[in-house]
Amino acid sequence: MSRSDKRWRRMLGRGEERPRKARRWTRIAAAVQGPPTVFLILRRMRAPLIVLITIFAISVLGLTLVPGRDETGQPARMGFFDAFYFMSYTATTIGYGEIPHEFTGAQRLWVMASIYLTVIGWAYAIGSLLTLLQDRAFRQALALQRFTRTVARIREPFLLIAGYGQTGQLLGRSLDALGRRLVVVDSNAERVDALDIDAYRADVPGLAGDARNPQTLEHAGLGHPYCEGVLALTDDDEVNLAVAMTAALVRPELPVIARTVSPAVGYRMAAFGSPTVVNAFDRYGDHLRLALRAPASYQLMVWLESGLGATLPDRAQPPRAGRWVLCGYGRFGRELTEDLHAEGLTVTVIDIAASADPDPWVVVGDGSEPSVMARADLAHAVGFVAGTDNDTTNLSLVAAARRINPHLFVASRQNRPETAPLFAAMRVDSLLVPAEVVAHEIYAQLSTPLLWHFLREMPALGDRWAANMITRLHKHCGRRLHGLWRTTLDADEAPALIRWLRDGRATLRDLLRHPDDRDERLDIVPLLILRDEQATLGPADDAALQAGDQILFAGQPWDRRALLDTLTVDSVSQYVLYGRRVPSSWVWQRLTHSPRSG
Amino acid sequence: MSLEKVIFGFFVLLAATLNFGFFIGDIDDPTLHNKYELFAAVVVNLIATVLKFGDRTQIGAVHLATSLVADLQLIAATLVWTWATQISATGLDGESMASVVSLSGGALMANIVSVILLVIETVSFQRR
Numbered sequence: 001m002s003r004s005d006k007r008w009r010r011m012l013g014r015g016e017e018r019p020r021k022a023r024r025w026t027r028i029a030a031a032v033q034g035p036p037t038v039f040l041i042l043r044r045m046r047a048p049l050i051v052l053i054t055i056f057a058i059s060v061l062g063l064t065l066v067p068g069r070d071e072t073g074q075p076a077r078m079g080f081f082d083a084f085y086f087m088s089y090t091a092t093t094i095g096y097g098e099i100p101h102e103f104t105g106a107q108r109l110w111v112m113a114s115i116y117l118t119v120i121g122w123a124y125a126i127g128s129l130l131t132l133l134q135d136r137a138f139r140q141a142l143a144l145q146r147f148t149r150t151v152a153r154i155r156e157p158f159l160l161i162a163g164y165g166q167t168g169q170l171l172g173r174s175l176d177a178l179g180r181r182l183v184v185v186d187s188n189a190e191r192v193d194a195l196d197i198d199a200y201r202a203d204v205p206g207l208a209g210d211a212r213n214p215q216t217l218e219h220a221g222l223g224h225p226y227c228e229g230v231l232a233l234t235d236d237d238e239v240n241l242a243v244a245m246t247a248a249l250v251r252p253e254l255p256v257i258a259r260t261v262s263p264a265v266g267y268r269m270a271a272f273g274s275p276t277v278v279n280a281f282d283r284y285g286d287h288l289r290l291a292l293r294a295p296a297s298y299q300l301m302v303w304l305e306s307g308l309g310a311t312l313p314d315r316a317q318p319p320r321a322g323r324w325v326l327c328g329y330g331r332f333g334r335e336l337t338e339d340l341h342a343e344g345l346t347v348t349v350i351d352i353a354a355s356a357d358p359d360p361w362v363v364v365g366d367g368s369e370p371s372v373m374a375r376a377d378l379a380h381a382v383g384f385v386a387g388t389d390n391d392t393t394n395l396s397l398v399a400a401a402r403r404i405n406p407h408l409f410v411a412s413r414q415n416r417p418e419t420a421p422l423f424a425a426m427r428v429d430s431l432l433v434p435a436e437v438v439a440h441e442i443y444a445q446l447s448t449p450l451l452w453h454f455l456r457e458m459p460a461l462g463d464r465w466a467a468n469m470i471t472r473l474h475k476h477c478g479r480r481l482h483g484l485w486r487t488t489l490d491a492d493e494a495p496a497l498i499r500w501l502r503d504g505r506a507t508l509r510d511l512l513r514h515p516d517d518r519d520e521r522l523d524i525v526p527l528l529i530l531r532d533e534q535a536t537l538g539p540a541d542d543a544a545l546q547a548g549d550q551i552l553f554a555g556q557p558w559d560r561r562a563l564l565d566t567l568t569v570d571s572v573s574q575y576v577l578y579g580r581r582v583p584s585s586w587v588w589q590r591l592t593h594s595p596r597s598g
Numbered sequence: 599m600s601l602e603k604v605i606f607g608f609f610v611l612l613a614a615t616l617n618f619g620f621f622i623g624d625i626d627d628p629t630l631h632n633k634y635e636l637f638a639a640v641v642v643n644l645i646a647t648v649l650k651f652g653d654r655t656q657i658g659a660v661h662l663a664t665s666l667v668a669d670l671q672l673i674a675a676t677l678v679w680t681w682a683t684q685i686s687a688t689g690l691d692g693e694s695m696a697s698v699v700s701l702s703g704g705a706l707m708a709n710i711v712s713v714i715l716l717v718i719e720t721v722s723f724q725r726r
Contacts (some may be wrong), residue, residue, distance in 0.1 A: 039651075039652050041651045042651035043652025044652075045651070046648055046649065046651050046652060049651075050645050050648050053644050053645055054641075054645070054650065055692060056641075057641040058636075060637070061634075061637065064634075079683065079684075080633060080676075080680075081680045081683065081684050131610060175678055258649045297714075420659070
């Protein structure tokens with residue numbers, strides 16, 4: 001790999017390649033390939049072709065047998081060559097006018113019959129071919145073949161996404177922005193067709209098929225040597241379980257991330273290998289707890305998780321003491337109640353269905369009825385959560401709750417993407433969009449392992465630390481976060497720094513000087529330094545650096561390019577680190593005997 | 599008994615027999631080789647080829663290949679024949695007739711292989 005090639009890969013954020021064990025295809029036993037299309041066409045075209053050949057043969061043969069006459073009036077029969085020539089231009093309706101001699105009555109009679117015959121033959125053959133091309137089964141076979149071929153041709157690491165609903169689309173877009181390749185399987189053909197319209201940078205092959213079928217996954221490249229992970233993101237827990245299971249059995253070494261809303265399915269998934277299970281309701285509960293305890297930490301987490309170009313979210317201030325009222329006591333309600341209880345808050349739950357063994361805090365009734373709302377005593381509550389699986393209900397619940405108590409902290413669950421503008425207009429304080437929670441969580445895990453490290457360890461440092469970090473990020477990067485990348489200080493990624501790192505006096509401050517003017521500092525914020533599995537979060541500028549350190553940076557793309565120059569170009573690094581101006585061309589370097597680093 | 603097998607066997611065999619009928623006789627004597635027989639051989643061979651389309655078994659693939667060879671040879675023979683009768687100044691002389699017949703002889707080889715395959719298929723077929 002040439003240096004410029006590496007440079008590009010680094011710029012495109014392709015630095016996170018795991019060593020892959022499998023270099024060859026792993027085939028599921030007895031995997032049947034789709035039949036080659038040409039055989040399908042041939043098989044279907046058998047009858048029309050035979051009809052055509054027969055009609056042609058009869059016409060040509062007849063024409064050679066029917067008596068004719070030449071110019072001089074002598075009886076003469078047409079030869080095979082002339083007959084075939086005549087039939088060729090007549091049967092194909094080209095009607096070229098040349099004939100060897102004028103036809104006799106008998107010949108004309110025969111030609112007339114054969115013209116009608118051949119037209120029927122051609123119409124039948126062409127009609128069959130067109131029907132075949134319109135045929136659904138045929139088109140599916142064609143699409144499957146094209147898909148399999150496209151996937152087989154991929155020569156860079158790709159992620160296999162099963163389920164291209166809201167979550168899949170969100171995640172697909174943010175991963176694509178990072179330059180990752182994707183392959184998509186979804187049971188809904190419309191969603192797969194939408195892939196062609198979506199503005200992806202890379203070509204994303206999509207297959208409409210049942211992800212529960214191992215063969216579908218096989219077609220989608222589960223056994224492909226460049227498959228680097230499987231994401232099960234469908235709405236159906238059972239499908240996700242099947243995908244996680246298939247992936248664990250066929251390619252045990254592949255990382256699997258599966259989405260679920262039920263802890264029971266989560267346990268069943270964990271029985272196969274070690275998939276990462278993301279439960280949106282569970283995660284939202286954790287987020288809410290974090291938001292209750294440390295609003296700034298929560299704000300920072302959401303900002304970093306939201307992908308490239310995310311704007312700084314507002315800092316929510318959920319009330320830390322008091323009573324919460326929660327509507328809807330399904331899986332989400334139960335998770336959330338548990339989490340709120342764990343935070344030491346009292347909770348009143350309104351649920352429409354009375355359970356056999358009701359918890360003491362449950363008020364049974366329809367939340368939209370004023371009498372039921374009155375029993376929940378909203379006037380003396382501090383927070384309200386509309387957590388049913390119906391958006392219209394949630395919106396009306398939020399409106400009703402606000403009317404009773406305008407000072408409530410209102411959280412709501414948004415199930416469908418179309419209703420987003422309505423919730424935005426309601427100015428709900430905290431919004432749970434399950435698809436987004438899952439997408440952000442998986443993004444944080446996949447984009448770079450260092451970000452995941454950072455997010456896991458960050459809450460422990462406390463709210464004040466997070467608030468400082470946000471101020472720092474805001475000062476250097478603005479309200480939008482455009483770049484988040486990892487740099488490894490080794491000979492591979494930072495060839496121009498190796499000597500400097502060996503000196504032992506390397507600090508972040510020197511590294512982040514501007515290549516144009518070293519008294520200026522690049523607008524880059526180091527988020528984390530990872531050294532021998534020891535992470536330092538939010539290192540200060542005087543932090544010491546060593547060879548082999550992995551650093552997570554946040555900053556603008558142009559600053560990233562400037563830093564890349566420092567890392568790779570000797571003359572730039574000499575200036576940035578030591579203030580020395582050295583010639584960059586080899587000849588001049590020889591002439592001046594300047595010290596070369598690296 | 600399946601009608602499909604009857605038709606298939608019929609055309610494969612007919613292709614071979616017609617081919618043989620045209621081939622037999624002194625190689626350079628035009629009077630011994632009937633042009634209608636050659637025409638029939640070409641047509642029947644084409645039909646036999648189409649009948650073999652779309653079979654994905656190993657033996658089916660070889661079947662198709664032999665038919666394609668026979669087609670190629672027979673069409674080459676008709677082209678030579680057309681050249682001799684229509685374009686060449688000498689007409690259909692012994693030399694050109696010899697090349698027509700020898701080309702059809704090559705097609706006959708392929709057709710014989712086809713028949714052998716048919717026989718093998720029939721013999722190895724067991725009704726359980």
